[in-house]
Amino acid sequence: DAGVTQSPTHLIKTRGQHVTLRCSPISGHKSVSWYQQVLGQGPQFIFQYYEKEERGRGNFPDRFSARQFPNYSSELNVNALLLGDSALYLCASSGTGASAFFGQGTRLTVV
Amino acid sequence: QKEVEQDPGPLSVPEGAIVSLNCTYSNSAFQYFMWYRQYSRKGPELLMYTYSSGNKEDGRFTAQVDKSSKYISLFIRDSQPSDSATYLCAMSGSGAGSYQLTFGKGTKLSVIP
Numbered sequence: 001d002a003g004v005t006q007s008p009t010h011l012i013k014t015r016g017q018h019v020t021l022r023c024s025p026i027s028g029h030k031s032v033s034w035y036q037q038v039l040g041q042g043p044q045f046i047f048q049y050y051e052k053e054e055r056g057r058g059n060f061p062d063r064f065s066a067r068q069f070p071n072y073s074s075e076l077n078v079n080a081l082l083l084g085d086s087a088l089y090l091c092a093s094s095g096t097g098a099s100a101f102f103g104q105g106t107r108l109t110v111v
Numbered sequence: 112q113k114e115v116e117q118d119p120g121p122l123s124v125p126e127g128a129i130v131s132l133n134c135t136y137s138n139s140a141f142q143y144f145m146w147y148r149q150y151s152r153k154g155p156e157l158l159m160y161t162y163s164s165g166n167k168e169d170g171r172f173t174a175q176v177d178k179s180s181k182y183i184s185l186f187i188r189d190s191q192p193s194d195s196a197t198y199l200c201a202m203s204g205s206g207a208g209s210y211q212l213t214f215g216k217g218t219k220l221s222v223i224p
Contacts, residue, residue: 043214045212056211099145102147102154104153
């Protein structure tokens, strides 16, 4: 079975630009969460979606938004990129329990 | 005070040693406790998942949760060079919308052959 897949794996953007990151969860999982991990830190929660509804939002500015599609895949959008948005963005997939399975992440560099 | 405290290390041990990794937390609402292993520039891999207090063993790995002390541990027996990675503790509450994970900073482990 395929695990959590994220695309793209790497990208470089310029300050002020917009970026869209994509995630496909494990087959049968209906919950997708997004995390930001800066170098040397643990992942920080951004959003959780379940059955296309937002279930939780972390302490991130409104420049960050997300959505979940009928097939349970998800997009994370970040507007007006700042240098500080450079990080590894992780998508996690959950079934009925609390455990979360992560993808390989998208490494975003803002220059 | 951060919700989850984890010593970032680095921790260096010889091959075959027993490794002990720990986290403390302040939020008594946490019910689910996890340990993840993360290799450099990769996503975290779920190692152990425990609900409430108690011990759980899986091969060379043992997870312990002491909710009265707000303290969790991961033990690795017969450590191998392939165990060299960053280990992240994570925890969450229960109930609708509470499955967001709160992570520690991670402990970087090196197992020396």
